[in-house]
Amino acid sequence: MSASPEPSAALRGAAPGGPSPALVRALRKLLRPLVRLMLAHGITYPYLSDLLKGLFVEVAEQDFRLDHKPPTDSRVSLVSGVHRKDVARLRSLLDSAEPIEPSVVPRGAQLVAHWMGQPKYLLEDGSPRPLARLVSEGGELSFEALVTSVNSDIRSRVVLDEWLSLGVVHLDEVGRVCLNTAAFVPTHGADEKAFYLGHNLHDHAAAAVHNLLAGKPPFMERSVHYNALTPASVEKLNKMSEQLGMKALLAINKAAMDAETQDQAAAEAGGAAADQRFTFGTYFFTERVADEPAGEPTQGGRAP
16 A cells, blocks of 8 residues: 655644644534434544543554554554554554554443343333333433442432433333333434435535645535625525535536446456446535634625
C-alpha cells in the first residue's frame, strides 16, 4: 500500500506538535451531530474511546508509513498516541482480518442483554418478563435490580425515564416495566440508512481532508450558505435544491452507468483496469442561527 503524505505543517498549529485552533473548532463542529447520533443510540464515551483506539492504530499503520515500509509498534504508538501494548494487540487483529470491535459494551445493550438472556428475567415462552419498577416491589425481579446488576453507580429511575422517552420500554396497566423488543430490532431500512451514513459522510469528509492536506488534484467540495432568511424562503430554497439536485444526480447516474458498461467491456478486452470508484452527492440542511453551538462563526456566501 502506498504511503499518504505526512500532514502539512500548516495543520500542526503554531506550537510544535499542536493542532491549530481553527482545526479544533472545525473538528468540534464536525463531530457534534455524530456525538448526538451516538448518544441517541446508547453509544457512550467509553465505547467510542475504545472504538477510536482501534481506528487510530489502523490509520497510523496504513496511512503514515515511511518509505512504504510497515511501521514498528513504537512508531504507531508515537503517531497515534495509543500505548504500545495496545498497539501490538490491535495490529494483530488487523493482520488477522478480524473486525476490531470495542470491548466496552454500551450500558443500554448490557441491560437488554441481561434482560433477554438471564432465565429469571424471561417468561416460559422466552419473551422478556415485565418487571416491577423497584426492589421493594419485586425484589430480584425488578427493573431496579436489573440496572443495579449491570451498574450500581446509576439510578434505575434515570434509565427508566430515558427509556420511556426513547420508546425502549413502556409501563403496563399495573405499572410494571415492559421491554419493547422491537426497539432493539432494526426497523426496515435502518441498516441501509446506516450504510449510507458511513458511505456518504466518509466520502465527503475524505474529499475535504484530501483538499485540506493539499492533495493533488483537489476534489470538488463546495457549498452555498446564508444565515438571514425566513422559514418561507428556506422552504423555497429547499424545494429548488431538491429539484436541481435530483436533475444533477440523475444526469451523473446515467453517464456513470454508460461509462461503467464501456469500461468493463474495455477491461475484459485487455484495456485499463476498471477499478476506480467515485461518489457525487448533494445535501440540504437548515436550522435557526440561534441553535448553532456557541462560538461558531457564521457567514453567508459560497465556500471556497
